[in-house]
Amino acid sequence: MKILKIFKALMFVLALLAAGQCAALAVEIPKKPLDRVFYQTVIVPFDYHDKVFLNGEKTDVFGDYKLYERNGRVLVPIRMMSYLAGALDQDKGYWQVNWDEKNPHDVILTNYHQQKTIKLQVNNTTMFVNNEPVALDVPPQNIEGRVVLPLRSISEALDKEVAWLDKLVILSNDVIDLHSPQTLAIKDKIKEKLADVRKEADYENRLWPVAKFDHHIYYIKTTYSETGYIEELYRKTDNGPEVKIDLPGKENFSHHKIIDNELYYISQVNGKSELHIFSFADEKSRKLCDLGNWNPEDGWISDMGYLNNEFYVILHSGDLTMGWENLYKLENGELKEIADGKSFTHFDVAGDYLYFTVFHPMANWANNLFRINLITGEKENLGDPEFTYGILRKAHDDGSVSYSGESLYLDEENIYTLGHKESDPLDQSSVYKISRDGTVQEKITPPAQRFWLVNKKVYYEDSTTGCLVQTDLEGNNRKTITDKRVIDVKFFNGNIYYTAAKEDRGNLRLGELYKYNIAEDREIKLSDKPVHDFYVGKAGVYYNGAGYELGLYKINAQGKNTCLVEDSLYTTLLTDSGIVYTLRYEDGIYFLQ
Known part of the structure; x- marks a missing residue:
């Protein structure tokens, strides 16, 4: 009797094991479309x-x-x-x-x-x-x-x-x-x-869009030789032939900038570097100022532009590792040095003061927010001396840390910038409000990656969720604009345009395009196609689609997506009248409204 019970028990165990094996064999990894x-x-x-x-x-x-x-x-x-x-x-x-x-x-x-x-x-x-x-x-x-x-x-x-x-x-x-x-x-x-058998267009034949004025497209063409290269400005009108624009000296467009429909660029005349301005309206060039002993072959222009109707330019000398930068103001036709630093991350002017942050990775990074009296030249540090400002410090899962320069904004009383305590590796960058005399500092957001000051509201990308959040200037009345992880964000005409990641996609550089109307507090999905880049301006909303529906698209006022170019884009330039672009596998330069 006892042997029979043992036998039945063994048979029961074997049956369970067999059933488990069959169940395991029956389980298949789910297939996905x-x-x-x-x-x-x-x-x-x-x-x-x-x-x-x-x-x-x-x-x-x-x-x-x-x-x-x-x-x-x-x-x-x-x-x-x-x-x-x-x-x-x-x-x-x-x-x-x-x-x-x-x-x-x-x-x-x-x-x-x-x-x-x-x-x-x-x-x-x-x-x-x-x-x-x-x-x-x-x-x-x-x-x-x-x-x-x-x-x-x-x-x-x-x-x-x-x-x-x-x-x-x-x-x-x-x-x-x-x-x-x-x-x-x-x-x-x-x-x-x-099945596309085309090769990429020859880099030496690439045309680089600069501007669109009236019916003319302006672009840069580079000619290479054994001794170097020459950059020249060209104009093309509709389907007509290209025309070379003759400019004084040897022009250098590596770090040009368009300001108020004029092209600011470097020209070397009689061995001296000068800053010139080309007007698209009359196609004439004029000299703005000398650049002293600075040479574009030894550096580059980091930034230039007008603040309070005064012209400022940052000249970089040397390489990224050992180089240095000098910030100048144009006074009476000559550049006057205002400040210097390893690398300027941002600067702005209010009243008699210039405010700026610098990035100096080979020295003490903290205590890097300054203001200079433009009349007396007096320089002073602002904020907490243990803090680093204007820099996004980001720790990664593999233990590495990356740094990137971020925005600095001014209003009537305060400075707004990212900040973190340099000595604390766990302190994440957040938006801080600092009085313009530097004596009062207040943290107004949780950890943030990017932020924008628009119409007396702060919009920031939450470091934890990636969502876009709005708050007032005191850090109160927070509101989530979108609960999606944003990739790119642009403000235009009372709306916020952004691409948001679709989490089931492995490529988090591609997103779906949305518009958020600030006055109506309403989010509108503009496209469910994967978007690589998008462009918003007076001419409308365009985007560079990816995937098997790649190409250049435009979204009309009714929200309809129209494919304008079913091909791979190489460069794009949004203008007030349309978009200028070049193609990855074709020579030439094109324009569409």
Whole structure:
């Protein structure tokens, strides 16, 4: 009797184990339609022409790559796919490919971030992952000097899902539903974009838009030679021929600026550097001032413009590491030095004072907010001496820290800028209000990344959520403008335009475009297409669409999206009458309203 009970118990346990095994075998990883994960994939066409879709963006991958088909199997280059796998998951590190021509059958893939090394050998069905043997279904092969692997072996080697869809290789972290109607609906659009056999337009033939005035497009053309290059200004009217604009001296447009429909640029006359102004209205150039001993070959113009009807310019000398900057004011036709520093992040003028922040990474970063009396030249520090101002300090998950310059605003009584306590690595940058004499400081936002002062309201990007938030100048009455993570933000004509990330997309540089009407407290979605860049002005709202519906789009007053150019853009310039643009794969310069 006892033996019978033991036997029944054992049978019961075995039945449970068997049921568990069957359940485990029945569980499948859910498949997803391609349109849902398109922005988290790499897509390579079998008929490869240097173009892939990488995280939803049409990208040129240059290299002598080729895909093969042998005995019904698709073979792909290890070097190419390992590069794309690293680009797909940048937070997981890049794969370094080591190949020695002395040992042409051996390939070593190393990912230092993952602490992973993969060793492969041509015609060997065993690969070694961190020295542990792993069997391959098919070994690597050497075809025409390229080490290639079948799709399944690539998947095993790089720990990725690899699929084959009508001559498209799809590399991802998800299992793709290849038969889904949503997948099949976008397949041909993807293939059409990747069938593009054109090469990028020659960089030496690139035209750089400067302005649009009346019916004329003005642009810069660069001519290269063995001894250097020459930059020249040209004009083109509608479909007419281009016309070179003759300017005095040797012009340099590297750091030009358009101010009130005039072009400010550097010209070297008789070996001396001068700042000149070209008027689009009469096409005449005039000298503004000498630039002293400063030479554009040794630096650049960091900024220039008018504040309170006075002209200021920042001249940088040297490189980024050891260089230095000087800020000048134009007085009686000559530049007068007002201040100097490692790198000016922002400056503004109110009354008799110039306020500015500097960035000095090779010294003590704190105590970097200043004002100078423009009459007496007296300079004084403002704010808390333990704080760093005008800099966004951002800690990353991998332990690294990045810094970027941010805005500084003035009103009748106060300065508004980002600030953090330099000695406290946990103190995150927030918006501070500081009295213009520097004696009173008040924190008015939680940790923020960017901020804007518009119509006596502070708008900031919350560091924790990425949302756009509004507050008053006291830091009270906070209101979330959008609960989405914003990417780019622009203010125009009583509206806030912004792109917001769609969290299920892997590429967080692409967003959907929205408009928020401040007076009506109303958010309007302008486009659900992925937007790379957008432009807002008197001529309207335009955007550069990405993905398999890439191109230049315009949104009319009724919210209709119209594709103006179904091609890859290279440069764009929004004007009051329309948009000037150049194309990635075509020469020339174009204009559309």
